Amino acid sequence: MTRHKTRAMLGTGALLVTGALALTACGSGFDDGGGAGGGDDSELTSSDEALTVLIGSSGDAETDAVTEAVAAWSEESGIEATVQVANDLPQQLSQGFAAGSPPDLFYLATEALAGYAGNGSLKAYGDLLSNKDDFFPTLVQNFTYEDEFYCAPKDFSTLQLIINTSLWEAAGLTDDDIPTTWDELADVAATLTTDGVTGLAFGPEYQRVGAFMAQAGGQLISDDGTEAVANSPENVEALTYVKEQMEAGSFAYSSDLGAGWGGEAFGKQLSAMTIEGNWIQGAMTNDFPDVQYQVVELPEGPAGKGTMQFTNCWGMAADSPNQQAALELVEYLTSAEQQLAFSEAFGPMPSVQSAAEQWTADNPELAAFIAGADYAKGVPTNDGISAVISDFNAQLEGLKTGDPQQILDTVQENAEAIVG
């Protein structure tokens, strides 16, 4: 017996020792440079290390364009830089930060900003940019966290109304009928609704329905990010309007029509109108080249014009050993000239004002999108907002049979918990 006991104890001991060893080994394997970087530190690191750029690409066109631009900069500056395409950007970024070896530059979504900025993974370099005054102010607002401008918006998109011109004409509508108010939108949507075609379809999410909230003068969280205003009367009015039109059958969610997103419902002519961003151009050209369409500004709501904007920025890692070079690369990539080249290659709108005029001249049929920059609302950036939004989206799916006030009260409760 004793012999068995000794053995068992020895075994346990060995296992524990191994475990402890393994733990310490792992511990030292990480880069424990937790304190450095972050917001307050305005010093940039500088070395001659090569740069890694991690992007979440929409396709070959984007990958090639970014790779080319980065290669051109490399040649000019003499600093090596490679572009990697992520399969799952948030996951790969998280792994990089946890391991202490993140990419130097990466695409960063607005909703991910607060989380990474809060844990010190990001370098706030916005104020060091030589072209920082050129960015659209609403975009700068989107990437400002706790009063610091973190990263340069790389481009942006807004939502506008897309109209199928042949269905429009078939319904006997003319250019004069293009809706400028909610009532007119409801009327044309009803006119366009026929057997098998719904007047207006869009995705069942805050990222589309939020445009109506903006037109009514509402939003989820106040502009300064300190107050939850989700269940305001304006928002209730917006959701009630959408709900009424859905009940009448002239609005529908793309998912209810069996389409993955608004653009698919529109392209398959399941709906005569949709609310989408400028990415729809590429989708229509590639997947539905025969559908004729035009882009107009969304109608005014009770509070005037309103839409939503979406943007990504060039995030810079606090742990990057060569931030100086990364900053130069960002300045190169966000220059008006380079952004216009990106726009031509894969369609986003330039984030700098100096390129807007040229872009409008190049893309007259898409002018409505860039006009939206003046009045668009961004997605809130508070830490934890993505959980609130996904819960909101989950409830929006049931808007047709739900109660707008009740939905927004839940959102308000969730939003208050993260704003406080």
Next chain:
Amino acid sequence: MTATVAAPPRAGGPGRGIRRGEALAGWVFTLPVILILGIFLLAPVLMALWVSFSDWTGRGSPLSANVNFVGLENYAAITVDGGLPTRDFGTSLRNNAWYVLLVVPIQTALSLFLAVLVNRAILRGRGFFRTAFYFPSVTSSVAITVLWLFLFSATGVVNEVLSWLGINGPNWFQDPTGIVHNGLRAVGVTSGPAALTENDFLGISWWDWMAGPSVAMTAFILMAVFTTSGTFMLLFIAALQNLSAEVHEAAMVDGANAWQRFWRVTLPQLRPTLFTVLTLGLIGCWQVFDQIYTGTQGGPSKTTLTPAYLSYSSAFLDQDWGRGAAIAFILFAIIVIFTIFQRWVLRDRPVSKRRARQYQPSQPKEARR
């Protein structure tokens, strides 16, 4: 081998005689496994356990000095605080519990049924059927999920077939309504009694706990049954082939019909396999992740959210690493408890008196006559 058994007890402690160094050799031989398990299993689990009690935010090492111990805070956030994290966790448990409740019994019954069919000697083309039934199991779950998304789309094959029968199929993966609620609605019950709607557990009212799996989750349930039944069928076939024909024959001689032979003779002998199948099924079902990740990401209306996916999204997408780890450990506890419970239910019991009486020939009466 025999030498080990016959070895005399050590005379004067270790370090002498021919058996000297045996213990050392033993350790040397087991060391690789201990190291591998320690580094790749024990250490990560211990680290995750630490993360679940810490405020680690996902940057740098979780063992560094600026990560603090926060006690049960992460566990409290998902169980007792009552906010969005609690509701999300409650929703995910509700979804997964229904999934387990339906998948485990159905896949076990179906796989046993298939195994009995395929095991019959008179069946022609047994090899073909065995392969066919096993085929879904060897296909990647991601590929099957994508296939399922196509089959169950609003205008997909399944709805097309249903329309031949005059049924207007649901928009499967977009339909968040619970099937139990739908059934109740069909008989005119649209809202539950106040006792159910006003009291809640983990932020979800009891009425919503009863909603049943959503139509979208039902599609995943069908998929799980489709993909795993083949694997478990193999386990059952192996067990069936090990059963001795004599016992079966004896039962035949005693006059038991096929139905009785299956329930009274075959099934009791399959108990160890049944335990394995139920346990594996249970573990697999509570850990369902890849279908959700590739298919719906928790939608529609969070009705396919599962604890495993919630753990991933809390950690990787929301940067709440402690909460993600806490969810994983609660999930671990649930699985362990269920397995122990199952072991207890399926334990070998002495034959009860009632049961024993059935086997007693009723001689006393006859003797009296």
